[in-house]
Amino acid sequence: MSTDTTQRSGNRRKLYFEILKDLAAALVVAAFTFFFLYYSSHSIVENYITHRGIPLTDVQMSLLDTWLKSLCIAAASIIFICMFLVLLGRRLEYINQITAGVEKLRERQMNFYIEPEGNDELTELAESINFLSSSQRRLMRREQELKDEREEFIRSLSHDIRTPLTSILSYSELLAEKEDLGKEETQNYIALVRSKSEQMKRLISQLSGQSTAAVEKIDDIGLLMRQLTFEWEELLDENFDCHVDLSHCGNFPCAVDTSSLCRIIDNLASNVQKYADPSEAVQLTVSTKGHLLLIRQENKVAKPVISKNPAPESSLIGLVNVKRIAEASGGHVNVSGDDCSFLIDIEIALTVTDMA
Template sequence: MLSSEKKKPPKKLSREIMGRLLITAATALFFFGFLYLTADSIAVTYYLEKGIVLTEGQLLTLQAWIRSISLLTAVLFFLALFLFLLGQKMAYLQEMIQGVEALRTHRLDFVIPVEGDDELTELAESINFLSETERRLRQRETELQEKKERLMRELSHDIRTPLTAILAYSDYMGQKERPEQEEIQEYIALMQRKARQIKALTDRLLDSGSRQLECIEDGRLLMEQLAGEWEETLEEMFSCSVETKDCPQFSGMFDIQELRRIFDNLASNVEKYADREQPVELRIDSMGHRLRILQKNGIEKQRTAAESNQIGLESIRQIAAFYGGAVSVSMAEEVFWIQITLSEIQEPHL
């Protein structure tokens, strides 16, 4: 046996029951003596007052009867008192049986009151611990399931944006009778880029949403590229204005596909709800020590807020939150503003 192994504590419940048994026996013995002496004294006093003289045999018989009745009464008293004291433990044991049954039927709100300091108390604490653990596991399982479903909705929504772009590019090229070779190569490159984006999104979906962070040394160049892709998506339908001259030089660890999802969701929101008669503005700069992306567009009058399922906006919020940023949205006078802040800006390494 290892020296670090603890010795088992003495059984408290058996000692408690034995203690109650001894107390009950002592009480019953006292009750028997008190009852016997009292009854014998009353009988003697009665016969003396009546002037009745008993023979020795009659006196012994009377004492035997008194002793027998007192003993029987004391035994009944002992049983009644012991069963009463034991019944308290049995009632507590019944509560534990109910707790086990509740745990078996997944009624996890059942709590056994903790009373005393014995094995039954430890058993009640163990049952309550199992119930609480099961409740937390179920809550955690529900949260994970909701998170998984939310991730699937968001990524499925984000996949539609590059897929729509690929369909638009292919339809455009299919409608042209004699497209120029340079134009063909340009659209092939665009479709390949969008296809790789779809692959990255589906890979992340299959990989349960894991991020692929990489060190970005020239963050300004990356922002300019993403803003350029945003403009390419919208320039045929909207008058776009992109401003990146105030974007600072920065570096950091980023998942490029997540950043691209931000711009894709912004472009998708413009395509669905923006007024095509009004310009769409995109600005990338800094606010304090954080990178900021700001988009402004008019709202098409026929569109209402109820038409949006907010999946794209929620996706942007979660990405921004991962980098320690936030998203604020404003709609006033048929103009939509969205401001996205990301992580604190770090100067690039020289």
């Protein structure tokens, strides 16, 4: 709890002292009521007797005085009981509120607040319950956020695992169907299958929590991008007219998360396979500008479902993954176009390193 609350706790008054104060207040009011009624009624009776000239003996006067005192004591007692019950009832009502708060805590209903009243043990108890309720709300909210993040992470990786798996199946079918492939071409396809298998292994390791994405030092960013764009082209070349431009991509050493780059390129290819118009060209341009890696993909759309703000629940989860990966690398993604065309610009921050 906060320091202010702790300081206030040190200045608390005891509950029994507060109840004694209520009792004393009720007694004072009752005593005042008794004396006021007694002397007022005594004065009125004396004036009445004197005015009427009614003779009373000492015994009769004593009985009259006793009768007046009894009536005044009864009235004062009623005032005392009523006032004390009212004051005590307020505290009992406060205890009922606290009891209800404890019951809600037990039922894990945290959307309540007990207004602190007074400055005693009940006040401290109410503040403690409020603090516990607030802490539980924050904990439950954080648990839900972690659960949502985990589900989104699993959904993202599950989507990205399908792309290299599809590539492996395609390359395997190609190797099985084409019996006239040369040794070099066969080795190239086997190398691609191995590369996609390793990518799947990394993604599955991330999915199971055994590893996380890591930045690697590479000798030539241009060479890496040529390899990735070659795989992108291999995936699409059979059904699409693909054009790759690497003319403005530099050749320098840097540190980058190669696994994330593979996921970005695979998601771009997957997006083309799902939504691009096969009768139109697909353009992929990769360039470097300072410490930025720029990737642009342009294509015509066969299915007008592209959204500039895709939601994770939509069929465009691949674009959501691309945006998340780029932002994690210090970059950003801009999606534009209309019902007939699609354009995505990706910026990824690179850490330029010296040659070893």
